[in-house]
Amino acid sequence: MKQNIKLVDVTIFTGYSYIGLCKEFVWIPGDRIGSKQMPSRFIFRGLHCEYDVEALMIRKDLYLRTKEGKEYVINDFQITDINDVENVGGVARNFDLLFEKFPEMKSVTAGEKVIVSKKTQVFAFKAVSDMINQVRVGHGIDAKQTIEVSHTMVEEVLQAPDAIMNLMDIKSFDDYTFTHNVNVATISLLIGVAMGFSREEMDDLGTGCLLHDIGKLKIPLSILNKEGKLTDQEFAEMRAHPTYGYDILAKSKGISERAKMVVVQHHEKFEGSGYPRKLKGTEISLFGRICAVADVYDALTTDRPYRVAMPPYEAMKILTAGMDNHFDPKIVGVFIRKFSLYPAGSLVELNDGSIALVLKNNPVSVVRPVIKIVIDSSGRKLKERIEINLLEYKELFIKGPADPSRMNVTASSI
């Protein structure tokens, strides 16, 4: 599969941390041990990387992003000191050789790393698209399949109730309509687990979230996909989708009232300025309030035709800024605790200006992981390994992801 991608056009990062640009890589043919051919290895050369590679090895997956925004992941990647290498097979500047010789490298697509398995996701996409077709031909929907999908998703989520979710895991690059429904359901179910919901509540929450935007099927595509500003009339039509959704579900058998509330209330805002009914605080059902948080988070972090996806920490900032007015602060609090903002391997900037590498997350506080300072506040690169548990150093805190310009790199963007 020829991609015709030059390596110089590829940025390299782990998790959310930018590592650098790289001009070429060295290819080392794998040894033959007995009858077994070991896989080839690749070493990136000329990589601008300002922190020590030893620490980087804690993050085993390496992400490569092309100019077009396509992402690839290499799992179990090893960074090796170039001086130790013998038997160099060749030097390449084209990305294609990586594809040819390194079959483990795969495109980052929806579902591969999500808590909910790929199989269930496919099942969910099918259930939602079947329902879309039923609505299009004017029938009430048969929700049996969607309820079943929700049930399976709940089972999978319940298998890892204590997981701190890496926000990267939920990122997807496929069809927005389908992945969005599944993502919103997954995020909501994780919040539901953290809030101690019963099995029945989880099933209803999952079903409601999978169907939350079903009313958009009644909105003309010319409005739905319009890139420019909507007219007042178009805006009013758009804002009718929760009510349309409720009406569709009212004609359907088997959907609980709780699930229907998610559909009709997911755009209500906590302080009362939402739609369609301007409900306030606990007038909005708990499930509706959960879906509102999950919906906005997923919409912000996904590429859309009119907007490039926002990094998770930026989206998280928007959610926290919306606490007390748009969203239920209790639910945003649960969300922040449940999701890992800075996965191991991320580079972060501290309030004193130093740059640190995240080594391990603390389950009690995802904003206070165990870190290692790599560049101190005076800009000096540290060779010695100073580990700091941010839970024990309250005067230090993470300001945000590290700015790549601090690492002397020349990336145009991350």
Ligand SMILES: [Fe+2]
């Ligand atoms: Fe919506």
